[in-house]
Amino acid sequence: MKCLMLVISLALSSIFSFSFTDKIHTLKSGETSLILKAEKDTNSIFLADMTGKKLTFDDIKKRHAGKILVVDFWASWCGPCREIMPESTKLVEALKGKDIVFVYLSIDDNVEKWKKANEQEKLTDYTENYLILDYRSSRFLKEQKLTFIPRAMIFDKAGRLKVSQTIVDGMGQLGYFTKMADSPVK
Incomplete structure (x- = not known):
């Protein structure tokens, strides 16, 4: 001993x-x-897109400065994530043209399963769809206690985290997101 x-x-x-x-x-x-x-x-989140190009979540925030970011965390193996995905993508379509961007971040370990799930869920149509490369070690995700999925975080137009634990489950949230998108930057 x-x-x-x-x-x-x-x-x-x-x-x-x-x-x-x-x-x-x-x-x-x-x-x-x-x-x-x-x-x-x-303190950033490191990502890869479908082609393998690497970037950070900060890059996405900068690219969409002045817009609301709805960040949807999911995985190919997550049944509840996959179940609500069709409703989530309907919401994305309904909010096109608004100052709101939906970002899909997967915590998959297997790149091929992630790519296959993207095709099945028709997420390949969305440019803001990434694989998190460091979800187990990301300080930001640890601070936010990303311990369950499906889960979404919402960043306001100034890039500040406003909601850290929610679920984007469809058209029932259309009014909420429309109001957020139409509000001025504070």
């Missing part, structure tokens, strides 16, 4: 000392901007 505890404590101390030593080395060499950049990067 003592031997096991010794091994565990040595392992933990080496992990923590490596990280700490690395940061001190960076600070000593005057590269504080690298630390700040790394911390900013870890």
Whole structure:
């Protein structure tokens, strides 16, 4: 038992000392901007589109500045996600032309299953459809406690997270989203 505890404590101390030593080395060499950049990067969500092109969620927010973002988290293996997807896509169609963008983010581990589910759910028609590459390690997703799907987050026109736990399940929400889209940026 003592031997096991010794091994565990040595392992933990080496992990923590490596990280700490690395940061001190960076600070000593005057590269504080690298630390700040790394911390900013870890607060983002890293994505890939259907062609494999990589980007971040921040890229999407910048591209759609001034619009509401409805971010729908799902996966090919999630029965409830797949069940509500047709209603969600009807809502997207009904809101075309409004200042609102629906972004579909999958937490799939298997790229081929994700692509197949995209075709089955007709999500290939939507440009804002991505695979999350780092959902298990994304600091933002951990802070938001993304522990269940289906789930949606809503960002206002200024890019601020307004609703962090909801479900986009269809046309019953048309009035709500229309009102949001028609409201001015605050």
